[in-house]
Amino acid sequence: MTSSPSHAPPLVDHQVLALRLRGVVKTFGDLRAVDGLDLDLRAGTCLGLLGPNGAGKSTTMRMLTGQAIPDSGEIEVLGFPVPQKSKQARARMGVVPQSENLDEELTVRQNLTVWATLLRVPRRHRVKAVADAMVAAQLVERADSKVQTLSGGMKRRLLIARALVHRPALVLLDEPTVGLDPQVRGDIWTLIDQLRSSGVSVLMSTHYIEEAERLCDDVAVVSHGKVIARGTPAELVGIHAGVEALEFFGPPVRLQRVEDTVAPLGFSTRRTGPSVSVLRAEALPQHVVDALGEGSRRAANLEDVFVLLTGERLAD
Amino acid sequence: MTDLTRLTSGPAEDVPRTLRAVEPTAFSGVFTREITLFRRVWLSTAFGSIVEPTINLLAFGFGLGALVSSVQGIPYIQFIGTGTVATAVLFSSVFAGMYDTYIKRTFRKTYDGILATPVDVPELLLAEGAWIAVKAGVFGMAPLLVAIIFGLPPSWGMLAIPFICFLTGLGFGFMGQWFSGIVPSIDSFTYVQSALITPLFVLAGIFFPLQGLPQWVQTSAQLNPLYHCVQLVRNAVFGWEPLNDLGHTLALIVFAAAMALLSIRALRAKLID
Numbered sequence: 001m002t003s004s005p006s007h008a009p010p011l012v013d014h015q016v017l018a019l020r021l022r023g024v025v026k027t028f029g030d031l032r033a034v035d036g037l038d039l040d041l042r043a044g045t046c047l048g049l050l051g052p053n054g055a056g057k058s059t060t061m062r063m064l065t066g067q068a069i070p071d072s073g074e075i076e077v078l079g080f081p082v083p084q085k086s087k088q089a090r091a092r093m094g095v096v097p098q099s100e101n102l103d104e105e106l107t108v109r110q111n112l113t114v115w116a117t118l119l120r121v122p123r124r125h126r127v128k129a130v131a132d133a134m135v136a137a138q139l140v141e142r143a144d145s146k147v148q149t150l151s152g153g154m155k156r157r158l159l160i161a162r163a164l165v166h167r168p169a170l171v172l173l174d175e176p177t178v179g180l181d182p183q184v185r186g187d188i189w190t191l192i193d194q195l196r197s198s199g200v201s202v203l204m205s206t207h208y209i210e211e212a213e214r215l216c217d218d219v220a221v222v223s224h225g226k227v228i229a230r231g232t233p234a235e236l237v238g239i240h241a242g243v244e245a246l247e248f249f250g251p252p253v254r255l256q257r258v259e260d261t262v263a264p265l266g267f268s269t270r271r272t273g274p275s276v277s278v279l280r281a282e283a284l285p286q287h288v289v290d291a292l293g294e295g296s297r298r299a300a301n302l303e304d305v306f307v308l309l310t311g312e313r314l315a316d
Numbered sequence: 317m318t319d320l321t322r323l324t325s326g327p328a329e330d331v332p333r334t335l336r337a338v339e340p341t342a343f344s345g346v347f348t349r350e351i352t353l354f355r356r357v358w359l360s361t362a363f364g365s366i367v368e369p370t371i372n373l374l375a376f377g378f379g380l381g382a383l384v385s386s387v388q389g390i391p392y393i394q395f396i397g398t399g400t401v402a403t404a405v406l407f408s409s410v411f412a413g414m415y416d417t418y419i420k421r422t423f424r425k426t427y428d429g430i431l432a433t434p435v436d437v438p439e440l441l442l443a444e445g446a447w448i449a450v451k452a453g454v455f456g457m458a459p460l461l462v463a464i465i466f467g468l469p470p471s472w473g474m475l476a477i478p479f480i481c482f483l484t485g486l487g488f489g490f491m492g493q494w495f496s497g498i499v500p501s502i503d504s505f506t507y508v509q510s511a512l513i514t515p516l517f518v519l520a521g522i523f524f525p526l527q528g529l530p531q532w533v534q535t536s537a538q539l540n541p542l543y544h545c546v547q548l549v550r551n552a553v554f555g556w557e558p559l560n561d562l563g564h565t566l567a568l569i570v571f572a573a574a575m576a577l578l579s580i581r582a583l584r585a586k587l588i589d
Contacts, residue, residue, distance in 0.1 A: 101425040
């Protein structure tokens with residue numbers, strides 16, 4: 001037997017589950033926010049929860065930390081039953097909230113030190129843990145700046161670094177780039193990608209298709225508190241949206257004509273603003289393509305999948 | 317560029333498999349956070365908590381003191397000086413409990429962050445309440461020092477006063493936390509202040525002895541924790557009354573314990589869905 005770096009054993013056993021949810025239900029009054037959710041996160045992978053606002057993503061995140069108690073169902077986080085042993089699980093996980101809640105009047109270093117204490121980093125390791133976290137978040141030069149003087153992107157990086165200061169086995173990211181400009185979003189993606197490559201299990205909720213496609217090994221499409229499809233981004237696209245879409249631009253009348261032409265043939269369409277896309281366009285007969293007039297072919301994407309499955313749009 | 321493997325080589329190894337309900341580590345984590353924050357704002361907090369009771373003391377001491385030379389055989393400035401200790405404790409603890417807790421929970425989402433770490437609601441609230449009480453223990457000494465400057469003779473009993481202030485501050489800090497968990501909005505604190513805090517403050521024997529008031533007022537004062545604080549402070553300065561003082565201490569302990577339970581119950585309902 002030969003061994004080469006490419007055959008080296010994986011950093012973590014991917015058969016082990018970092019998260020396991022079965023039949024989880026959570027209601028708020030009449031609203032079933034989470035409605036029989038099943039979810040597995042294999043250790044060392046990144047799972048994306050993709051869904052529009054109100055799909056139950058944040059409630060799910062809160063149940064994983066014991067900050068919301070499910071009405072029924074089973075939750076295991078890193079092997080610990082939650083909420084019963086939620087505290088043990090929390091000691092081994094890092095949580096990046098959607099809304100920034102740093103201590104504004106403290107410095108970067110003080111924020112991280114406080115969190116290292118709360119996250120049980122032993123006193124003798126604390127200084128180094130904080131220093132490492134600042135390197136990871138590229139905030140070394142701003143170590144002694146108060147948080148209120150940092151830019152939005154720096155604050156978000158600090159928020160992520162704060163959740164990594166105790167070397168967690170699992171990281172929860174709730175909409176990590178919501179409200180950030182594209183440049184900053186790229187920085188955050190790099191950080192998350194490095195996190196995944198280093199063997200940490202990541203659960204990330206998002207409603208940005210591109211984010212899920214770029215960062216997630218698996219995607220669970222969530223709608224009305226249920227997982228309605230899951231797989232790798234490529235699998236989901238292949239199964240549900242085919243290879244490519246044919247997109248037409250024009251006035252509403254033209255878009256309507258496209259829809260009326262393909263609907264009888266059993267093809268799905270979806271509108272995005274001034275355009276309409278015919279999905280699974282690779283299967284369209286050539287004479288239909290000719291009849292439709294000028295359009296542009298593009299690769300099918302997760303948004304197509306999402307719209308096909310839910311009939312909803314992932315509005316920003 | 318960045319090296320995350322140093323950060324993420326596995327779960328923290330020092331975390332025990334089983335954790336108790338209220339752990340010293342979680343408690344001290346929250347407590348340390350408060351100390352770190354306080355180092356940034358100590359001047360403004362200390363200023364308000366010390367200057368206000370001092371002004372009260374001087375105004376009443378010299379203003380009323382010109383009309384009333386002594387109360388129960390004690391020079392009025394000394395009577396009011398010892399009473400004002402309770403004022404400092406009340407104001408530094410109940411408002412910190414009310415406003416800070418409310419703001420951290422609703423506006424700053426601080427608690428959502430802390431409760432995602434291995435810290436539970438009781439540990440969070442007990443640690444914050446204990447920190448409020450420590451501050452009350454220190455700030456409560458300010459009026460006493462002013463009174464000493466104006467002629468109150470120092471005594472050994474005064475060494476007990478920080479502990480009396482701590483115990484009283486614990487109860488009122490938890491009471492403030494509890495209110496923060498049951499008011500519909502931050503504006504409602506005005507009602508709490510007018511309908512509850514002011515009567516507690518006025519009918520505690522700080523500015524005048526309650527002995528001259530109707531019997532029902534004197535009886536209901538037994539239910540006012542601040543009254544027990546005032547009595548303990550005066551007795552610490554002017555001479556202990558062992559049996560009574562034991563009663564006052566017990567009353568303050570029961571008050572603190574009851575408020576802690578109410579605070580934990582109310583805020584758990586708000587913080588955990």
